[in-house]
Amino acid sequence: xxxxxxxxxxxxxxxxxxxxxxxxxxxxxxxxxxxxxxxxxxxxxxxxxxxxxxxxxxxxxxxxxxxxxxxxxxxxxxxxxxxxxxxxxxxxxxxxxxxxxxxx
Amino acid sequence: xxxxxxxxxxxxxxxxxxxxxxxxxxxxxxxxxxxxxxxxxxxxxxxxxxxxxxxxxxxxxxxxxxxxxxxxxxxxxxxxxxxxxxxxxxxxxxxxxxxxxxxxxxxxxxxxxxxxxxxxxxxxxxxxxxxxxxxxxxxxxxxxxxxxxxxxxxxxxxxxxxxxxxxxxxxxxxxxxxxxxxxxxxxxxxxxxxxxxxxxxxxxxxxxxxxxxxxxxxxxxxxxxxxxxxxxxxxxxxxxxxxxxxxxxxxxxxxxxxxxxxxxxxxxxxxxxxxxxxxxxxxxxxxxxxxxxxxxxxxxxxxxxxxxxxxxxxxxxxxxxxxxxxxxxxxxxxxxxxxxxxxxxxxxxxxxxxxxxxxxxxxxxxxxxxxxxxxxxxxxxxxxxxxxxxxxxxxxxxxxxxxxxxxx
Numbered sequence: 001x002x003x004x005x006x007x008x009x010x011x012x013x014x015x016x017x018x019x020x021x022x023x024x025x026x027x028x029x030x031x032x033x034x035x036x037x038x039x040x041x042x043x044x045x046x047x048x049x050x051x052x053x054x055x056x057x058x059x060x061x062x063x064x065x066x067x068x069x070x071x072x073x074x075x076x077x078x079x080x081x082x083x084x085x086x087x088x089x090x091x092x093x094x095x096x097x098x099x100x101x102x103x104x
Numbered sequence: 105x106x107x108x109x110x111x112x113x114x115x116x117x118x119x120x121x122x123x124x125x126x127x128x129x130x131x132x133x134x135x136x137x138x139x140x141x142x143x144x145x146x147x148x149x150x151x152x153x154x155x156x157x158x159x160x161x162x163x164x165x166x167x168x169x170x171x172x173x174x175x176x177x178x179x180x181x182x183x184x185x186x187x188x189x190x191x192x193x194x195x196x197x198x199x200x201x202x203x204x205x206x207x208x209x210x211x212x213x214x215x216x217x218x219x220x221x222x223x224x225x226x227x228x229x230x231x232x233x234x235x236x237x238x239x240x241x242x243x244x245x246x247x248x249x250x251x252x253x254x255x256x257x258x259x260x261x262x263x264x265x266x267x268x269x270x271x272x273x274x275x276x277x278x279x280x281x282x283x284x285x286x287x288x289x290x291x292x293x294x295x296x297x298x299x300x301x302x303x304x305x306x307x308x309x310x311x312x313x314x315x316x317x318x319x320x321x322x323x324x325x326x327x328x329x330x331x332x333x334x335x336x337x338x339x340x341x342x343x344x345x346x347x348x349x350x351x352x353x354x355x356x357x358x359x360x361x362x363x364x365x366x367x368x369x370x371x372x373x374x375x376x377x378x379x380x381x382x383x384x385x386x387x388x389x390x391x392x393x394x395x396x397x398x399x400x401x402x403x404x405x406x407x408x409x410x411x412x413x414x415x416x417x418x419x420x421x422x423x424x425x426x427x428x429x430x431x432x433x434x435x436x437x438x439x440x441x442x443x444x445x446x447x448x449x450x451x452x453x454x455x456x457x458x459x460x461x462x463x464x465x466x467x468x469x470x471x472x473x474x475x476x477x478x479x480x481x482x483x484x485x486x487x488x489x490x491x492x493x494x495x496x497x498x499x500x501x502x503x504x505x506x507x508x509x510x511x512x
Contacts, residue, residue: 016507050475051474051475054474054475054476054478054479055475055479055482056479056483063482065475065478065479065482066424066475066478067396067397068397068482080126081119081122081123081400081404082145082163082400084164
């Protein structure tokens with residue numbers, strides 16, 4: 001069973017960029033890739049709980065703004081020091097010009 | 105089996121050891137450190153570790169060293185390197201033969217001139233043990249005097265205020281953060297400290313520093329005397345070069361390495377705070393950096409070059425400091441700039457972009473609450489590395505995305 005939650009309109013996220021999305025006490029990062037797909041991960045870096053949405057998106061990588069820990073935002077995979085714990089990812093869908101993430 | 109010995113078990117040495125394994129090195133790795141702890145991250149020592157009394161934030165837990173076959177010797181000093189025999193003599197009486205050696209010996213606090221060895225009420229801050237000792241003394245009614253208005257001193261001042269201590273910070277130069285931080289940025293930091301109740305005395309010379317039974321006393325040249333329960337000296341660091349020097353390696357404000365982190369001896373590399381190296385983006389000038397990111401980057405690079413990659417240092421200097429809810433980030437080296445462009449951002453955050461005479465971006469210095477400047481400083485770092493000559497008008501306009509200037 002899926003619990004789809006509306007995040008924002010698609011045009012509220014630039015290409016190759018990220019926004020922060022808070023919902024029911026949890027924080028998420030929602031991304032738009034350079035090839036115009038949407039993705040979502042936990043909002044905080046697994047190294048020191050920094051908001052990833054303040055970081056830089058480059059291709060399929062999100063880089064933490066604090067210590068440059070890198071993850072693939074498509075798979076959640078940690079890409080090396082100082083991060084070694086993967087990010088949780090969430091399913092995303094686009095419907096009628098809005099972005100939804102699944103928090104099932 | 106090939107054996108790589110790494111002397112110095114801080115951020116740099118530990119990162120190098122893991123990177124060797126990640127790159128497929130299947131020989132023996134021995135990491136030797138004088139502290140009792142496994143390698144840990146030093147940045148929290150002046151901040152959360154001091155505030156909350158946290159245990160050391162380990163680079164990695166013990167299991168991962170075991171799983172990856174990295175032998176860690178803690179609480180062990182290296183007494184001597186014999187580059188001819190390719191052995192290191194350890195303080196536990198044993199010796200190890202190496203095929204290649206990596207020196208990540210770090211730096212230690214610069215002692216106050218003329219002050220003798222160990223003190224109880226006059227301290228420095230470099231290790232977890234130092235933080236534990238400071239925490240034991242710092243209470244809500246403690247008067248803490250800090251000598252030195254650099255990052256260590258200022259971060260300590262912020263944390264001490266959070267703990268309720270009364271804080272006086274003494275800087276000999278006319279302003280705080282005069283090494284590497286522009287005046288406009290340093291002024292924001294100074295104002296914030298004053299608002300938080302820190303007394304900052306700049307341009308003040310110390311005549312004598314002395315310790316009593318329950319405190320310490322600072323006598324200033326202008327005749328004033330400051331009595332404190334605790335004095336912390338934060339006047340910079342000196343690189344740990346003694347082992348290298350005694351082994352006959354070239355020393356030049358640190359263990360001198362080439363652009364591949366190779367010392368003057370075959371099969372010996374050095375990385376991190378202990379070494380000086382040529383900085384490509386700044387005409388090859390020789391620098392030594394005391395910064396967490398540099399320690400990490402050079403640890404990774406040393407691992408690659410120990411395996412024969414022959415990669416040159418390409419990173420741009422980058423560092424940060426957290427004080428209260430302010431974060432300052434600087435990429436590049438601003439001395440040599442002829443033009444400074446200011447970009448004002450939301451909530452009082454701003455970035456100064458420093459350009460050389462040819463219009464090339466050589467540094468960017470930003471300050472704001474939280475991570476307000478982080479993304480743009482990161483982009484500036486990439487612009488510096490790429491040798492971009494950005495349009496000053498676009499730099500000043502906050503609505504212009506720096507990413508578009510990087511691509512240009």
